[in-house]
Amino acid sequence: xxxxxxxxxxxxxxxxxxxxxxxVAAAAWASTADRSARVRAPETRAHRKQxxxxxxxxVYDNYPFDKxxxxxxxxxxxxxxxxxxxxxxxxxxxxxxxxxIRACGMEPGExxxxxxxxxxxxxxGGLGAFLEANSRVTVYVPKVFPEGVKREVRKMGASVxxxxxxxxxxxxxxxxxxxxxxxxxxxxxxxxPRGLIVITGCAHPGIVEIVKAxxxxxxxxxxxxxxxxxxAGVSQSKVxxxxxxxxxxxxxxxxxxxxxxxxxxxxxxxxxxEGYLPAGAGARFTFExxxxx
Numbered sequence: 001x002x003x004x005x006x007x008x009x010x011x012x013x014x015x016x017x018x019x020x021x022x023x024v025a026a027a028a029w030a031s032t033a034d035r036s037a038r039v040r041a042p043e044t045r046a047h048r049k050q051x052x053x054x055x056x057x058x059v060y061d062n063y064p065f066d067k068x069x070x071x072x073x074x075x076x077x078x079x080x081x082x083x084x085x086x087x088x089x090x091x092x093x094x095x096x097x098x099x100x101i102r103a104c105g106m107e108p109g110e111x112x113x114x115x116x117x118x119x120x121x122x123x124x125g126g127l128g129a130f131l132e133a134n135s136r137v138t139v140y141v142p143k144v145f146p147e148g149v150k151r152e153v154r155k156m157g158a159s160v161x162x163x164x165x166x167x168x169x170x171x172x173x174x175x176x177x178x179x180x181x182x183x184x185x186x187x188x189x190x191x192x193p194r195g196l197i198v199i200t201g202c203a204h205p206g207i208v209e210i211v212k213a214x215x216x217x218x219x220x221x222x223x224x225x226x227x228x229x230x231x232a233g234v235s236q237s238k239v240x241x242x243x244x245x246x247x248x249x250x251x252x253x254x255x256x257x258x259x260x261x262x263x264x265x266x267x268x269x270x271x272x273x274e275g276y277l278p279a280g281a282g283a284r285f286t287f288e289x290x291x292x293x
Contacts, residue, residue: 055079075259092123231259234263236263
């Protein structure tokens with residue numbers, strides 16, 4: 001888990017070129033920079049099979065789960081079963097991301113919206129390759145993202161929505177708004193049958209603070225928290241304090257991965273028992289579709 005130290009870099013402040021912000025996808029960006037006509041995905045949305053019920057599939061993670069998927073440092077998941085299919089983050093490597101999403105039986109053209117949590121390359125590095133395959137999407141980015149990044153996303157044919165306050169993606173899905181814990185970050189929350197499903201990228205602002213923000217905005221109890229908790233290497237007492245805060249808020253299930261840390265996963269498993277949901281690349285979680293959050 002030593003690569004977690006990379007997340008302390010303030011890349012979002014630099015405003016440097018895409019080769020720094022999106023190191024793995026830089027070639028994909030550059031190869032399309034001078035095209036006036038962008039590649040667009042086939043018109044598949046009207047004909048695709050709509051999955052029954054709300055589901056979240058992790059398509060990029062450094063923890064293994066499904067052997068068909070490659071593991072690499074970073075995070076991405078796909079939300080289906082709502083009126084829009086939502087990609088939350090894109091992992092760090094476009095080639096691995098595309099291979100993994102297809103190994104899950106999905107195609108990039110099935111995605112309607114992309115939500116990026118924060119600027120770090122292990123969450124944005126697959127964006128260029130994804131937009132090469134499907135630019136018919138709206139990309140929701142924190143307002144603090146460098147202008148050059150937003151400009152290049154638009155050049156590739158996608159729409160960009162800059163976020164600061166909580167934002168509706170579609171019925172049943174909203175962002176938390178941008179929270180600042182040194183690195184500005186937004187998360188995604190869904191309306192599930194038993195409460196909120198909060199999905200975090202790296203949780204730099206603090207996992208407890210994020211869940212509190214989602215609960216306050218939605219006015220609904222958080223039931224499931226999943227994604228990167230940014231707790232690799234933290235003390236046992238810190239993990240216990242997070243567990244207690246979760247339980248005080250009504251959290252019943254956790255499915256954390258990416259930068260959460262092995263020690264954290266072990267303690268969470270002991271604390272939540274059957275409510276501990278093993279997570280990693282390829283893991284799929286199903287929920288009954290919820291109402292408007």
